[in-house]
Amino acid sequence: MGDGKAVEDELRTPARDLRHAIPAVYAGFARLHDAALRPGALDAKTKELIALAIAVSEGGDGCIAAHARGAALRGATLEDAAEAIGVAILMDGGPGTVYGPRAYAAFHEFHAEDQTRPAGQAGRAAATERKVPA
Known part of the structure; x- marks a missing residue:
């Protein structure tokens, strides 16, 4: 089983099919997603790291992939991700030691993909850029 891109690839077609079947639900979720991750008292990077930690705790590979990508695009470091995952392991116990490494x-x-972007673009995702399976 893949951990990042392979999970996104696996979910792309079924997610697209479901999105077409229930467009209002997906539109509502997209608005919620954008509102929740919009920078405020917490910056977008911190919010993505929180979402990544929750995804570890919930054991959701699709959410892990989406928020790992989101955190990397928003400039999180390997150390940031490791510490956020460490908090998830603390809160989740044994299952966290399975999904944390994933x-x-x-x-x-x-993160490696983000580091290959041209200078000035690494870690800077457009406010509306989201890598939700199409």
């Missing part, structure tokens, strides 16, 4: 591997994958 999340860290997914973050590594997206």
Whole structure:
């Protein structure tokens, strides 16, 4: 099983099919997603790291992939991701030690991809850029 891009690829077609079947639900979720991750008292990077930690605790590979990518795009470091995942392991116990490494591997994958962007673009995602399976 892949940890990042492979999970996104696996979910792309079924997510697209479901989004077409229930567009109002997906539109509502997109608005909620954008509002929750919009910078405020917490910056977008911190919010993505929180979401990544919750994804580890919930054991959701799709959410792990999405928020590992989101955190990497918003400039999180490997150390940031490791510490957020460590908090998830604290709160979740044993299951966190299964999904934590998956999340860290997914973050590594997206962090490496982000580091190959041209100078000035690494860690700077457009406010509306989201990598939700299409």
